[in-house]
Amino acid sequence: MHIQFNQRRVLVTGSTSGIGFAAARAFLAAGAHVVINGRSDASVAAALSRLGDVPQVAGFAGDLATQADCARLFEAHPSFDIVINNLGIYGPEDFFETSDDTWAHFFQTNVMSGVRLARHYAPGMVARGWGRIVFVSSESALNIPADMIHYGFTKTAQLAISRGLAKRLAGTGVTVNAVLPGPTLSDGVADMLKADVERSGSSLEQVAADFVMAHRGSSILRRAATVDEVAHMIVYASSEQASATTGAALRVDGGVVDSIA
Template sequence: MNLELRNRRALVTGSTQGIGFAIARGLAAEGAHVVVNGRKAESVEKTLARLRAEVPGAQVEGVAADASTAEGAQTLFSRVPSVDILVNNLGIFEPKSFFEITDADWMRFFEANVLSGVRFSRHYAPGMRERAWGRILFISSESGLQIPQEMIHYGMTKTAQLSVSRGLAIELAQTGVTVNAVLPGPTRTEGVQDFLASLARAQGVTVEQAEADFFKSARPTSLLRRFATPEEVANLAVYLCGAGASATTGAALRVDGGVVNSIS
């Protein structure tokens, strides 16, 4: 399928690794001009080198800025005035007992996972509407539907993203701009690999056993019963950015390995 993304300009926030990197690579492979973003200049440069090596002829550039802050957003806006595709991928997670989550933690998670996407959408959507074409994606999570006991603050932000995504889709109805949310399930990102390794050490088991135990105890409804790869998540995200997804908007699409025990 030709996604008709050649020379479309795309920004993927938080894209130096994990799902964000996989989406950036997928868009670059489809011919889009991709702007990658990370907090540190060194990681951004390494990401650009990796993309150019893995996608010959890739049209890529990078901006080092903390996209979770208003100041960082302004840095990106000044460097990248307009885009055709916005992927609000930036997000943080942290297992923590509810009674240990401070006010500062709640605010930090809300600003990084929710307000960042609000700021970027508010800035870039008007230009998309004027050009009568655009794609906005929020990378949410199945945790927005099934709140994880071990990180309620994270689940709260992922539910909020669904509200913002749906509301913005209504705001942009009949403009040629689609807005959707992607809900990954447990995904083997670098952060999750570190989490599994620390869990295995704490329990005195192998990483493989820690993964099996995780799905048995924490995500027993998983039908995949393994972590998805970032590329498996990116496949859906990249499709939603293409011309063929023009009738899909206001949707929350799951790539969760069947974790959510619902037919809707």
């Protein structure tokens, strides 16, 4: 199978590092024109520098959790063929200590950013008879973490939106899917495990595998996925080859979710 995007225009939100950056890099390698996004000019500039001298990539600095920065994006880039809603935040906090402001911040960032982008860009996709929208959710949408209920709630909400929007766009040539990563060795996870790596003398990969087994004991993969492994699923779901896949929740969780469905 050879996936080629033939100049398709792609937006990947939250793409200056981690899964988003890996997805942007993979889209570029497959011939797409890509806009990467981060909250600051500095983070976007650093990501563009890491990508090297690639003419078909541009950056947009803005917090897409806000209506104002979404409006700036729409003005700068009126049309995309593929939208990857990867922007997201996470962090443990006890339910009884989680404030209304925190709930609202997580909802605006993880959920409403994708809602606004899909609402703006999907009509153009429908008019052209082709498009792809992917919400990057999480296995936490199905396995709600007791220490991050506010986060799990937003990831479940993404599944509801992606499934409902796929049905709303039935027969248009536009597919909508969700990708559900499990434990993934992203930049943030690597930073979190840095002290354990230094203390143990083990490799980052081994420390990450130990972390997975300690905190996600149902894992069949028995290690953390790489960001590229998750990006491959995102790219496939966005391809011509995935034209019959829509309304799906595509797990890249290493078997953490104990289900045959």
